[in-house]
Amino acid sequence: MTQSVKGMRDLWGTELAYFQFIERACHQIMESHGYQEIRTPIVESTDLFSRGVGSTTDIVNKEMYTFRDRSDRSLTLRPENTASVVRAIIQNKLLESNDPLHLFYIGPMFRYERMQAGRYRQFWQIGAESIGIASPESEVESIIMLFDFLTSLGLGDLSLSINSVGFPEERASFYVALKAFVKDREQAFCEDCRRRIEDNPLRVLDCKVSSCQTALTGHPEILNFLSNESQSHHEKFQKCLQSSRIPFLSNPKMVRGLDYYTRTTFEVLSSDLGAQSALLGGGRYDRLIQDLGGPPTPAFGWAIGLDRLVSLVMKKNISLPSKPRILLIPVGETMINDAFELARSLWADGHSVELETRGVPLKKSLSSANRKGHSHAFILGESEKAKGIITVKFLMTGKQEEWLLSEISSRILHI
RNA sequence: GCGGCUGUCGCCUAGUGGUUAAGGCACCAGAUUGUGAUUCUGGGUACCGUGGGUUCAAAUCCCAUCAGCCGCCCCA
Structure with missing residues (x-):
């Protein structure tokens, strides 16, 4: 691959x-x-x-x-x-x-x-x-x-x-001084630093070997050359x-x-x-x-x-702001158009809602909703339609509520 | 650019020359068809990173290659 x-x-x-x-x-x-x-x-x-x-x-x-x-x-x-x-x-x-x-x-x-x-x-x-x-x-x-x-x-x-x-023109004299300082004390520095003196003298300054840091006591500081x-x-x-x-x-x-x-x-x-x-x-x-x-x-x-x-x-376990994730599930083929209608009105109101369109059993929809991290399932079936409501299942707690269709948009704001 | 380590299901691991590669998590299917997550039952889903080589026999040994990790260098 x-x-x-x-x-x-x-x-x-x-x-x-x-x-x-x-x-x-x-x-x-x-x-x-x-x-x-x-x-x-x-x-x-x-x-x-x-x-x-x-x-x-x-x-x-x-x-x-x-x-x-x-x-x-x-x-x-x-x-x-x-x-x-x-x-x-x-x-x-x-x-x-x-x-x-x-x-x-x-x-x-x-x-x-x-x-x-x-x-x-x-x-x-x-x-x-x-x-x-x-x-x-x-x-x-x-x-x-x-x-x-x-x-x-x-x-x-x-x-x-x-x-x-x-x-740059202020740095030149500092480089000369630093190089001279290190060369005078060459034996006190580690092998790496002896190499660094030649190809990158500044790097000697932040060597991690403690004896090198000791040897640097009193080294020329760039600020004094500016x-x-x-x-x-x-x-x-x-x-x-x-x-x-x-x-x-x-x-x-x-x-x-x-x-x-x-x-x-x-x-x-x-x-x-x-x-x-x-x-x-x-x-x-x-x-x-x-x-x-x-x-x-x-x-x-x-x-x-x-x-x-x-x-x-x-x-640091800083958590992301989390919003409710809603899955709207039509139960049975006859409800898909009603689900589209409801979803479109919720989208138009600026709500974030996903729609189950696979036509799979409710059980399967809830199972994947749970797995995918949805917080709420809106269940819309024949019985809900007959009563003019929707079943709202809270997937964290398992509790269910019935909401009037006309109230859904405003109640989403409070979940 | 230099030195070292690692590579087995989606994830974590067991397996160091010998049947069909094992386990956990996850996943899939079922337990009266409108209720997930929990429980029970069943299921292995992997050409062992890739390509060569050694051998009667390779996940296992050798070489190469790719990728990741660690140190140096340096940078974000």
């Missing part, structure tokens, strides 16, 4: 219901904050990502789904959405007015990676981008929205890690977070994997997610829009892994 492509899964049933619950909450919160949805193509020119995400990142170097189309163009399934959103606002001239833009998106992303729990080759992200504002306050506005969103899902207790990575402007930006950001009562941890060791970040970066990890603990991440990207051919424009954004968010919400 042909099966789905490795790392790409079908969503249905309970898990899909959680996806939809979260997507609805997302739309609601975004709209209340004035963010508008944007949908960009899933496929883009490969160079958008190599230029936008950064040609030295792992995402670009080993994780992209890149292929050639019939005209020999190099195309890539988007590994993230910020580069596409930036491309879209430049191409569609959304920045002409100089007014800030607030956009959000929900959609699938693709990265060619080794499979693990919580890591898929097609995964879903929800993201928000705040474009055209340089202030630390705009960052906090965006983060407040993010936390309102998480709180509405019952996940308000997550803790935010923040850092600032400054601008310009006065970047430092004061970061201070304002922290003060604003504090006065907004958003709990955070300043983490000078935090490293992010995308090249376009400038100044503020942040992320939220959750130990409930196992090895793939990253739930969301984001930051400022003041150079990306000009790097991709637009006018110099400051911007800030974040993205949440929707698959991981769903798995967290499900793990």
Whole structure:
């Protein structure tokens, strides 16, 4: 049998219901904050990502789904959405007015990676981008929205890690200092770190080996290498977070994997997610829009892994809002037209009702209603018709009531 | 990209060279045809992930492949 492509899964049933619950909450919160949805193509020119995400990142170097189309163009399934959103606002001239833009998106992303729990080759992200504002306050506005969103899902207790990575020209001297620091103490570090010093010095900072963490005591911190402007930006950001009562941890060791970040970066990890603990991440990207051919424009954004968010919400036993599920069962062939008539009037009133059309014995209908999780069965047979009523069976308790046909629509609201 | 583990009905598992692969849950059929879920009775629904190989004989051993899981790397 042909099966789905490795790392790409079908969503249905309970898990899909959680996806939809979260997507609805997302739309609601975004709209209340004035963010508008944007949908960009899933496929883009490969160079958008190599230029936008950064040609030295792992995402670009080993994780992209890149292929050639019939005209020999190099195309890539988007590994993230910020580069596409930036491309879209430049191409569609959304920045002409100089007014800030607030956009959000929900959609699938693709990265060619080794499979693990919580890591898929097609995964879903929800993201928000705040474009055209340089202030630390705009960052906090965006983060407040993010936390309102998480709180509405019952996940308000997550803790935010923040850092600032400054601008590229400010980072260079920090890299030199960090490399020198580690090299001076090379023997104190583990084998992995000795390798990391060469190919990814920042990664030494979050090594899990405790002796390495000890050896890092007094290591150079990136904040000390930033310009006065970047430092004061970061201070304002922290003060604003504090006065907004958003709990955070300043983490000078935090490293992010995308090249376009400038100044503020942040992320939220959750130990409930196992090895793939990253739930969301984001930051400022003041150079990306000009790097991709637009006018110099400051911007800030974040993205949440929707698959991981769903798995967290499900793990915390946060229950979905449940509505009554009604099955209308005509008893006997003569009642099917009456059942259609009743169902159509209930649908017209906006009620959610399913109709049994198989013509099977009542016993069978009730049995599958029970199995499929219906809460109520409406039984309509000759005897009900003669009395102008319907039998309402409560499948949880087994109790039955008789409702007048004329009262059904209003009584449904109270079950 | 590197290292390791796993793969038996819809789900969970037993079975580690020898008859027709076993059990639980689920499912299906019945217990006076308009009452499910509960009870009772009956039913096995599986080419043992796939393809090769070894053997008189393979779910079991070997190889390959696919998929999943775990660690590294990295990220959501």
